[in-house]
Structure formats: structure tokens, C-alpha cells
Amino acid sequence: xxxxxxxxxxxxxxxxxxxxxxxxxxxxxxxxxxxxxxxxxxxxxxxxxxxxxxxxxxxxxxxxxxxxxxxxxxxxxxxxxxxxxxxxxxxxxxxxxxxxxxxxxxxxxxxxxxxxxxxxxxxxxxxxxxxxxxxxxxxxxxxxxxxxxxxxxxxxxxxxxxxxxxxxxxxxxxxxxxxxxxxxxxxxxxxxx
Amino acid sequence: xxxxxxxxxxxxxxxxxxxxxxxxxxxxxxxxxxxxxxxxxxxxxxxxxxxxxxxxxxxxxxxxxxxxxxxxxxxxxxxxxxxxxxxxxxxxxxxxxxxxxxxxxxxxxxxxxxxxxxxxxxxxxxxxxxxxxxxxxxxxxxxxxxxxxxxxxxxxxxxxxxxxxxxxxxxxxxxxxxxxxxxxxxxxxxxxxxxxxxxxxxxxxxxxxxxxxxxxxxxxxxxxxxxxxxxxxxxxxxxxxxxxxxxxxxxxxxxxxxxxxxxxxxxxxxxxxxxxxxxxxxxxxxxxxxxxxxxxxxxxxxxxxxxxxxxxxxxxxxxxxxxxx
Numbered sequence: 001x002x003x004x005x006x007x008x009x010x011x012x013x014x015x016x017x018x019x020x021x022x023x024x025x026x027x028x029x030x031x032x033x034x035x036x037x038x039x040x041x042x043x044x045x046x047x048x049x050x051x052x053x054x055x056x057x058x059x060x061x062x063x064x065x066x067x068x069x070x071x072x073x074x075x076x077x078x079x080x081x082x083x084x085x086x087x088x089x090x091x092x093x094x095x096x097x098x099x100x101x102x103x104x105x106x107x108x109x110x111x112x113x114x115x116x117x118x119x120x121x122x123x124x125x126x127x128x129x130x131x132x133x134x135x136x137x138x139x140x141x142x143x144x145x146x147x148x149x150x151x152x153x154x155x156x157x158x159x160x161x162x163x164x165x166x167x168x169x170x171x172x173x174x175x176x177x178x179x180x181x182x183x184x185x186x187x188x189x190x191x192x193x
Numbered sequence: 194x195x196x197x198x199x200x201x202x203x204x205x206x207x208x209x210x211x212x213x214x215x216x217x218x219x220x221x222x223x224x225x226x227x228x229x230x231x232x233x234x235x236x237x238x239x240x241x242x243x244x245x246x247x248x249x250x251x252x253x254x255x256x257x258x259x260x261x262x263x264x265x266x267x268x269x270x271x272x273x274x275x276x277x278x279x280x281x282x283x284x285x286x287x288x289x290x291x292x293x294x295x296x297x298x299x300x301x302x303x304x305x306x307x308x309x310x311x312x313x314x315x316x317x318x319x320x321x322x323x324x325x326x327x328x329x330x331x332x333x334x335x336x337x338x339x340x341x342x343x344x345x346x347x348x349x350x351x352x353x354x355x356x357x358x359x360x361x362x363x364x365x366x367x368x369x370x371x372x373x374x375x376x377x378x379x380x381x382x383x384x385x386x387x388x389x390x391x392x393x394x395x396x397x398x399x400x401x402x403x404x405x406x407x408x409x410x411x412x413x414x415x416x417x418x419x420x421x422x423x424x425x426x427x428x429x430x431x432x433x434x435x436x437x438x439x440x441x442x443x444x445x446x447x448x449x450x451x452x453x454x455x456x457x458x459x460x461x462x463x464x465x466x467x468x469x470x471x472x473x474x475x476x477x478x479x480x481x482x483x484x485x486x487x488x489x490x491x492x493x494x495x496x497x498x499x500x501x502x503x504x505x506x507x508x509x510x511x512x513x514x515x516x517x518x
Contacts, residue, residue, distance in 0.1 A: 058199035059229075080230065085290065095291060096292050102226060165426070167291055168291075169426035170289070
């Protein structure tokens with residue numbers, strides 16, 4: 001990440017974001033009598049091997065909790081409507097889109113994100129393979145692609161090229177790096193079996 | 194997203210007791226969370242039913258009993274489903290994406306809302322979302338909309354592939370409400386829109402889908418689901434067909450036929466079934482029978498291609514059943 005005198009790009013964007021929230025808060029809270037009071041929900045889960053507990057507004061998605069509360073920003077917010085797959089993570093070993101997963105509904109679950117995939121400094125075979133095959137251009141969809149592919153291979157899928165294309169169809173790449181993505185999955189599949 | 198209270202009911206009775214008109218049951222969340230973000234749905238109270246024991250796929254005694262909370266991917270992979278009812282596993286495999294199939298429940302799949310763009314956009318009128326506000330799709334963008342069962346109030350298609358396959362199989366849904374349990378034919382579960390398109394199903398307030406029951410049909414081993422769409426994968430149907438055929442030699446004895454992407458609800462085609470029965474299997478028979486499918490179809494400005502596409506989808510699905518498997 002680019003750093004300028006201790007200010008990060010993400011930190012700056014975060015600051016701007018919270019300023020915007022603060023600025024709109026009064027109008028949101030204006031007619032307090034007309035709204036229900038949101039009762040926060042308590043959630044415990046294991047994220048990348050670490051036991052975590054937090055309380056949150058029940059509207060919080062798993063995606064927003066990972067990114068904004070736990071600073072696990074490897075998981076990306078693309079469409080935020082379950083249509084692009086950029087936010088794919090594993091919940092209890094199954095790939096899901098975290099943008100349509102309410103945090104409150106995964107209480108007690110085990111969550112793995114892209115940050116939990118490598119073994120220390122040793123890249124996961126899929127991470128290595130995406131580099132080897134240029135399975136990306138801008139890289140925004142890549143964490144979701146890799147998490148999705150890791151689950152597909154673990155489930156015994158991705159046996160043929162047409163299976164790879166079909167089983168990975170929930171992960172959109174707007175740069176259209178699909179040939180590289182498919183080649184990376186073929187390579188990693190051979191290593192992971 | 195509007196504010197809501199979140200609870201986890203302890204058991205099915207508790208869930209039903211605590212639900213009301215402002216309540217939504219949360220299963221996979223793939224429809225509900227999406228539509229809450231769009232503010233198309235704004236329940237004040239969300240009841241997470243995922244811990245309720247509405248699970249299991251039971252094939253003892255013929256037929257299938259599928260717990261409403263079973264996930265689409267698990268039902269599609271179940272050996273009893275695959276062997277006995279390929280039309281079901283195919284319909285599920287061709288739905289959504291791998292991620293969404295891991296999340297979405299069978300009960301929720303049957304209750305998913307239409308993909309009509311006007312329904313999903315709260316800045317436009319929609320009789321389904323806001324009764325009496327009008328239907329912009331009748332004169333607007335309607336390429337993906339229905340040609341069967343439409344009314345002046347609503348031309349939205351029912352989006353579920355699974356429901357089309359289940360309707361072909363005479364499936365039923367078991368419902369649990371405050372007054373007890375009842376069973377409804379899935380075919381009767383979805384009303385036609387008429388002038389009340391906001392009434393999308395036969396669920397009473399607070400009622401919960403607990404199970405899907407598929408009656409025994411030993412010849413459903415020869416069945417399939419064909420889906421035609423704008424992209425090869427991860428897209429809703431422009432046209433789809435669920436077909437099952439019982440043959441003795443070259444003669445079709447019985448058939449089950451339903452189509453998706455065409456109707457305002459999953460659309461069974463008894464006229465096509467009748468036109469197939471007693472005939473010799475083959476493309477000529479299929480073409481004659483498929484012609485009966487489009488009777489009464491009312492194309493809109495942008496979807497005049499749909500009746501012809503429906504016929505071709507049916508013929509191809511029936512031809513695919515002839516391939517050795």
C-alpha cells in the first residue's frame with residue numbers, strides 16, 4: 001500500500017467515510033420516536049483460526065464486519081448484491097458470498113478469508129498459480145476467485161475445463177482474465193490433489 | 194437497509210408463534226438480504242430459522258421428503274435425488290452460482306421474488322411491491338417477462354428453476370402455522386397475478402414452509418431440465434423445460450412437462466402431456482406436442498421471441514431424454 005508520511009490510502013478513505021457518516025447522522029436520528037431502537041447482536045466466530053467476538057447492528061453483513069471491524073480488507077466489496085463473487089469467503093468450509101450473509105446468522109461459525117489461506121509466508125498453491133498464469137489484471141476480483149477455486153477443488157470439482165468454467169461462474173472478472181484464471185486453477189488442482 | 198430486530202427462535206413452534214405480518218424468516222438470506230438492501234423488503238423483525246431441525250433428505254418408502262432448510266447444493270448432490278429425479282438435480286445445478294447454491298435453502302428458493310427490474314427498483318411503480326401503483330413493464334422493458342398467465346397488472350416471471358421441476362413432479366409443500374400443519378400442492382401454491390399480483394403464494398401470515406414432498410414416480414429416472422439463457426451460466430432462464438417421459442419401447446405412455454421463464458408462475462403444460470401420450474417418440478411427435486404449449490401465450494413488445502423459444506426448448510429437452518445416459 002502506498003504510504004505518505006504515515007497516512008495510508010485506505011486510512012484516508014476511511015477518515016473521509018466516517019466524516020460523511022458523522023455529517024449525515026443528525027438527519028438520520030431526527031425522528032427517534034418513529035424508529036425502532038436497534039438492539040445489537042452478539043456474535044462469536046473463529047476467523048482464520050482466531051476466536052473472535054463482537055457486537056454489531058443486526059444489519060451488518062459478514063463482509064462489512066470482516067472489512068470494517070476486523071480490518072480484513074482482502075475480501076472485496078464489488079456489487080454488494082451477490083452477483084459478482086468478489087466477497088467470497090468460506091463459512092464452515094463452504095464458499096458463500098459474504099455480502100448476503102448477515103453477521104448475526106454466522107454466530108458460532110468458522111470463517112476463512114483470503115488472509116487465512118497462505119501458510120505463513122508460503123503462498124497457497126492457488127495464490128502461486130494465479131501469479132504464474134497472470135490470472136488477474138486489476139486484481140480486485142482475485143481474492144474472491146481464489147477462495148471460490150479453493151472450495152471447488154476441495155469439493156472434488158474443477159476436473160475438466162468445462163467444469164472449471166461452470167463451477168467458477170459465480171466469480172465475475174471485469175478485466176476478463178478468465179483464460180489465466182482457468183489455467184491457474186488447472187495447475188493448483190494438480191498440486192492440491 | 195431499514196432497522197430490524199434479530200432473533201433466533203428456539204424451535205419451529207416458537208418461530209411460528211413469534212412471527213407476524215412485519216416478520217421475515219431468514220434462511221439462506223440470498224433473497225431476503227438482497228431485497229432488504231434494496232429496501233424492497235423492510236421487515237421490522239427478522240427470525241433466523243437456520244438452527245431449526247428442518248433438515249434431511251428422506252427417500253425411504255419411495256418419493257422424497259426434503260427438509261425446507263436443506264441447501265440447494267446438498268439436494269443437487271444427493272444420490273437419491275440424482276438417481277431417481279435427475280430433473281431436480283439438473284434444475285438445481287443450473288440455478289444461480291456455486292456460492293449461492295451453498296447458501297440458499299429449498300424453502301427459500303420456492304419463495305424467492307421475481308427478478309423484474311421494476312419490482313427491484315423502489316423508485317418506479319410496481320403493483321407487486323406497492324399495490325395499485327401500476328406496472329411499468331407492460332409498456333416498458335419487457336424482454337425477459339412472461340407470456341403466460343399475465344394480467345394488465347403484472348407480467349413478471351416466477352424466477353425459480355426448482356419450482357418448475359417440482360411442479361412437473363406433482364410436489365407438495367408442508368406448512369406449519371399457528372393453527373397446525375397443512376399440505377398444499379405446489380401447483381396451487383402460487384396464484385395467478387390477476388389484479389392482486391402482491392399476493393404471490395398461499396402462505397398465511399406467520400406460516401413457515403417446513404418440508405417439500407415429492408411423490409413416488411419411478412419413471413422420473415428418465416427426466417431432465419433444460420435451461421436457455423442470455424449467458425451460459427449463472428443467469429435466470431429466458432426459457433426452460435422440465436420433462437419426464439415413461440416409454441414402452443418406442444411409445445410414450447405418459448409424460449410430465451412444465452416450463453420456466455414463460456409464466457407468471459411455474460407453468461405445467463397438461464395439453465403437451467396429453468399430446469405426447471400414446472405417440473411414438475421422435476422429433477415429429479415432440480414438435481406437434483410443443484405447438485400446444487403456446488396456446489394462449491400473450492407476447493409483449495420485446496419478448497415476441499418467447500413462444501417460439503418455448504417450443505424449441507421443449508423439443509430439445511425431449512430429444513435430450515433420448516440420449517443414452
